[in-house]
Amino acid sequence: MLHTHNNILERETKREKHNISINDHNDILIEVLQRLDGRSLAAAACVCKKWCSIVRNDALWEHLCFRQLSVPPSVGVRSVVLALGGYRRLYLMCVRPVVSRLKKRRSNGGHTEVVRRLWNRNEVELSLSLFCVEYYERLLLGDGGAVGGGESAAKSLRFLCKTVNV
Amino acid sequence: MKRNHTAVTAATSAAGTSSTTAADVTEKGKNNNNMWNEEDAGVDELLAVLGYKVKSADMVDVAQKIEHLEGVFGNDDGLSQIASDSVHYNPSDLHSWLESMICELNPSPEPVIIDDSFVNDSDLQAMIYPPAKKVKPNCSSSSSSSTVTGSANPNPSVQNNSNNQVVIVDSQENGIRLVHTLMACAEAIQQENYQLAESLVKQAGMLAVSQAGAMRKVATCFAEALARKIYRLSPQPPHDPPAFSDLLQMHFYETCPYLKFAHFTANQAILEAFAGKKKVHVIDFGMKQGMQWPALMQALALRPGGPPTFRLTGIGPPSGDNTDYLQEVGWKLAQLADTIHVEFEFRGFIAGSLADLEPSMFDLRNDEVLAVNSVFELHQLLARPGAIDKVLSAVKQMSPEILTVVEQEANHNGTSFLERFTESLHYYSTLFDSLESSGGGGGAAVNGGVDVGVNGGGVSPVSSEDRFMSEVYLGKQICNVVACEGVDRVERHETLTQWKTRLDSAGFEAVHLGSNAFKQASMLLALFAGGDGYRVVEEDGCLMLGWHTRPLITTSAWKIR
Numbered sequence: 206m207l208h209t210h211n212n213i214l215e216r217e218t219k220r221e222k223h224n225i226s227i228n229d230h231n232d233i234l235i236e237v238l239q240r241l242d243g244r245s246l247a248a249a250a251c252v253c254k255k256w257c258s259i260v261r262n263d264a265l266w267e268h269l270c271f272r273q274l275s276v277p278p279s280v281g282v283r284s285v286v287l288a289l290g291g292y293r294r295l296y297l298m299c300v301r302p303v304v305s306r307l308k309k310r311r312s313n314g315g316h317t318e319v320v321r322r323l324w325n326r327n328e329v330e331l332s333l334s335l336f337c338v339e340y341y342e343r344l345l346l347g348d349g350g351a352v353g354g355g356e357s358a359a360k361s362l363r364f365l366c367k368t369v370n371v
Numbered sequence: 372m373k374r375n376h377t378a379v380t381a382a383t384s385a386a387g388t389s390s391t392t393a394a395d396v397t398e399k400g401k402n403n404n405n406m407w408n409e410e411d412a413g414v415d416e417l418l419a420v421l422g423y424k425v426k427s428a429d430m431v432d433v434a435q436k437i438e439h440l441e442g443v444f445g446n447d448d449g450l451s452q453i454a455s456d457s458v459h460y461n462p463s464d465l466h467s468w469l470e471s472m473i474c475e476l477n478p479s480p481e482p483v484i485i486d487d488s489f490v491n492d493s494d495l496q497a498m499i500y501p502p503a504k505k506v507k508p509n510c511s512s513s514s515s516s517s518t519v520t521g522s523a524n525p526n527p528s529v530q531n532n533s534n535n536q537v538v539i540v541d542s543q544e545n546g547i548r549l550v551h552t553l554m555a556c557a558e559a560i561q562q563e564n565y566q567l568a569e570s571l572v573k574q575a576g577m578l579a580v581s582q583a584g585a586m587r588k589v590a591t592c593f594a595e596a597l598a599r600k601i602y603r604l605s606p607q608p609p610h611d612p613p614a615f616s617d618l619l620q621m622h623f624y625e626t627c628p629y630l631k632f633a634h635f636t637a638n639q640a641i642l643e644a645f646a647g648k649k650k651v652h653v654i655d656f657g658m659k660q661g662m663q664w665p666a667l668m669q670a671l672a673l674r675p676g677g678p679p680t681f682r683l684t685g686i687g688p689p690s691g692d693n694t695d696y697l698q699e700v701g702w703k704l705a706q707l708a709d710t711i712h713v714e715f716e717f718r719g720f721i722a723g724s725l726a727d728l729e730p731s732m733f734d735l736r737n738d739e740v741l742a743v744n745s746v747f748e749l750h751q752l753l754a755r756p757g758a759i760d761k762v763l764s765a766v767k768q769m770s771p772e773i774l775t776v777v778e779q780e781a782n783h784n785g786t787s788f789l790e791r792f793t794e795s796l797h798y799y800s801t802l803f804d805s806l807e808s809s810g811g812g813g814g815a816a817v818n819g820g821v822d823v824g825v826n827g828g829g830v831s832p833v834s835s836e837d838r839f840m841s842e843v844y845l846g847k848q849i850c851n852v853v854a855c856e857g858v859d860r861v862e863r864h865e866t867l868t869q870w871k872t873r874l875d876s877a878g879f880e881a882v883h884l885g886s887n888a889f890k891q892a893s894m895l896l897a898l899f900a901g902g903d904g905y906r907v908v909e910e911d912g913c914l915m916l917g918w919h920t921r922p923l924i925t926t927s928a929w930k931i932r
Contacts, residue, residue, distance in 0.1 A: 281673050288710040306898050327890050330670070334635070337669035337711070344658060344703045359638065 217347060235259065239268050243301055266292035270300050271329075278329065286333070289340045298339060298362055299332040335362060372727050420427040450745035507911075549578040555673050555715040556597050557792040565601055572597045585803040592846040593796060596853035611847075612691045619847070622840030624662060627809050628899050632892055632907075632916045633746050634663040637775040640928040641742045642670050646772035648740040650680045654733065654769075656725055656745040658685030661700045663742050663746070665707055672711045680714040684733055689721050697721065725751075726758040730768045741771040749870075750778055753863040763877040767931060773882060774929040778870060780915055780922045783852045795852045798864075798923070799845060805918040806841055809899055867913060867925045883912030890927075892916070 227234055238260065240248060241317035246269065259265070270292055271278055286295055306329065339362045390888065413813065530874040552575040559568035579590035584878055645651045651671075655663070664683060672678045687697050697719025708715030722728055725748065743766055752758040766774060781798040785791050851862040865873075871881070889909055896905040896916070908915045908922060915922035 279673060281677070285669065285711045288524055288712075303898060307894065322619065327894060329886075330555065331891060331894050333668055333673070334666040337665045338705075340710075341662070341665035341707050344706055 210224070231259065233260075235265065238265055239272070242268075243269060243296060261293070263292045267297050270296055282333070286336070289336055295336050299336045302362075303328060303332050303335075308360070338362075372553045376642060377798060396550075401590060422759055438784070483616045491512065514837060524674050539777055544578065545578050545581050549586070550577060551581065551795065553590065553593055553597070554789075554793065557660045557789050561599065561787070568597070570593060572601060573602070585800070585807040588842055589800045589803045590844075592793075592799070592849045596850045597845075599850060599854040613688050614696065616847075618845075618858075619840055620659055621662070621808055621846035622837045623844045626837045626841040628896055628905060629916060630662070630746075631895060632914075633777040633924060633926055634666065635745055635891055635895055636884060636914050636926040636927075637746065637777060638663065638667040638670065639891060640773060640775050640882065640884055640926075641667060641676070641744065643885065643887075644742055644882075644928075644930075645671070645679065645740060646674075647677055648677070648772075650682075650739045652682040652684070652735070652739045652743070653742045653744060654686070654771075656686050656688045656699060656743070658697055658719065661704050663686065663744070664704055668704075668713050668715070672713050678713040681708065681718070682716040682718075682739065684718045684720065686720045686722055688724065689723060695721075696721065724755070724759045726755065726757065728762075728765060730765050733769065735769060741769060743771045743774045745775070746777040747779070748793050749776060750863045751861040752867060753784060753865070754858050759873065760877065763874070763879075767878055770931060772930065774872075774879065775926065776870065776929065777924060777926045778867075779864040780787070780866055780917070780925045781864045782866050782869065784865050792853060795849065795919075799849055801918050801921045802845060803842070803921075804837060805843075805904060808904055867910065867915070867927065870927070871911075874929055878932050879905040880932045881912050881926040882930050884909070884914050884926065884928055 217297055227237075234256075238246060241249065246260055246265065250257045266284065267286075290298075291294075376526055416509065509612045543661055552571055556568050556571035556575060559565070559571060569778060575594045575597070579587055580869060620630070626803060641653065652668075653664075655661075668678075668681060671681060683701070684696055685701065690696055701717030701719055705715050705717055718734075720728065720732065749759065749762075752762055779798070781794055781800070783791055783795050785794065851860055852864075855861075874881075878892050892907045892914060896907060899905065904918050906917050906919065906922075910925075913927040915925045
């Protein structure tokens with residue numbers, strides 16, 4: 206009995222000494238955040254300033270967009286996406302609605318196809334095209350060079366925002 | 372007044388297949404046993420679909436009674452009376468229901484004689500009944516709501532004028548009447564009986580108001596177009612300022628997938644034709660706002676091997692105030708190209724008609740691969756004789772790698788006015804139907820940040836404005852098809868088969884669009900709310916986008932044989 210009591214005391218003192226906080230270790234934090242889905246990631250941004258600045262790092266969103274892609278995207282994609290507004294915007298405006306819309310359709314269609322969260326090459330291409338069109342539309346409307354400016358989608362993507370009439 | 376007729380029993384299934392029991396009110400005996408077969412043979416199909424079995428021979432009788440009934444309703448002093456005290460009879464027992472209605476109300480001696488088919492030259496006779504006792508209408512059948520409109524006319528005349536007091540009881544029934552009225556009006560115009568046409572078009576206008584949704588809008592557009600035809604009003608100055616028609620097309624672009632489909636499928640064909648080429652040139656016959664090209668540029672930027680040098684020549688109609696709007700579009704595209712690191716060059720041409728263009732104007736370079744793109748432009752050339760041939764031979768001279776053509780899938784260029792009218796009525800009804808369901812699913816727009824899923828929210832104001840502008844856009848086309856003639860009538864749509872013949876004889880052969888285009892198109896459609904109704908169909912290598920079973924636009928690709 207005395208032996209275990211000593212062990213517990215030992216552990217507690219060790220804990221006080223080492224006092225691990227996730228906020229001290231950015232790389233661990235990022236590793237964890239990389240595994241979250243979009244919604245959780247956005248929620249994580251609301252936790253504190255530090256987390257907010259980490260979450261706003263576009264690399265996290267790039268990982269989110271492409272982590273379950275069977276073939277990693279080609280080299281040029283990143284520069285294009287960044288130029289058009291970044292991965293976070295891509296995810297919010299295109300990837301999320303496209304994937305969720307198509308997922309709904311698949312489950313409604315009653316196919317034996319597995320409902321998975323990854324997206325295939327065609328979906329990537331379509332999302333990128335729509336993203337580009339949206340950027341152009343903002344140009345037309347005269348938003349100026351405000352890349353990433355304005356959180357709401359230009360009109361050409363409004364159809365993605367509407368709820369599906371199932 | 373007793374006559375030999377069959378009582379009607381509601382059928383739960385559609386025309387002709389369910390069994391019926393027939394009971395004669397006046398027993399003539401001998402007909403009893405054979406009733407089933409005879410009845411089956413002679414039922415009116417239209418009503419049978421609705422669930423009523425009415426022998427065709429009795430149709431006139433039933434129709435007369437319905438008219439009679441409406442005429443009696445017409446004397447209602449106020450709408451409030453309609454809402455109260457409804458006594459329900461079994462509406463499926465059509466004939467006896469009518470009898471009971473008429474007995475309850477005060478029938479006047481003269482039955483209305485309105486020829487429902489409106490085909491011959493018989494005069495329309497308006498029927499005015501003296502005000503009788505309080506009206507108790509039956510808020511009838513299951514599905515439709517009753518709408519009542521009345522228009523008072525202090526000078527009732529029996530002679531060849533529009534109905535003075537029209538009471539619309541059943542909007543479903545009136546939908547059918549509306550279509551018939553429009554068709555009859557068109558036929559009257561074809562026969563140059565403008566007086567009859569005039570009264571019919573007024574009637575159509577009134578009936579249209581009783582409808583709801585797509586039907587109402589289509590009917591209103593067509594009624595207006597017919598009116599313009601009758602009164603020989605030219606619908607608009609020869610051309611709307613391009614800024615305005617571009618704006619309308621932008622709204623149409625946003626509301627429904629047709630233009631997006633067109634752009635994506637054409638781009639896919641062009642992309643495949645440009646595979647491996649280092650310098651590419653695209654000539655766009657209808658530049659508008661250039662919405663097609665960002666997607667192509669992005670695909671070129673990301674293709675394996677890197678982007679080519681991309682040159683774009685855009686053609687547009689002259690604008691009234693001489694502004695170089697094409698240059699502005701080109702400038703925006705150049706900005707985009709710069710952003711995604713694609714070498715880009717733009718040139719704009721203002722031309723009154725595509726036939727004015729010569730290959731030599733385009734500065735074609737030997738080391739470049741050319742694609743020519745035409746979205747809804749070629750059909751306009753059919754208004755002038757020889758124009759289409761000139762343009763196609765010019766294209767041939769330029770020896771493009773590929774020619775992409777997107778056109779409406781309909782024959783609105785027939786020689787007979789009635790034929791054109793009927794065709795376009797069906798086509799635009801389908802189109803408006805699809806607008807109705809795709810626009811209607813609108814929820815709130817997502818505003819950045821976290822998931823804001825608003826389910827079943829109200830229609831956002833943008834969406835209804837878009838939809839309205841799209842309807843204006845289509846309405847102008849309808850006006851043009853119906854009310855214009857000769858050089859003014861530019862909306863001369865033709866079907867794929869017709870275009871194939873034309874392009875074949877001009878020396879082109881079809882290029883199959885391939886499965887990538889099909890997949891992309893299907894995916895795009897799946898993204899649209901109401902997307903269940905849209906269908907992509909592959910036909911002979913061309914892709915058709917339609918609403919349910921009706922194809923509406925076709926994308927095809929061609930190369931020189």
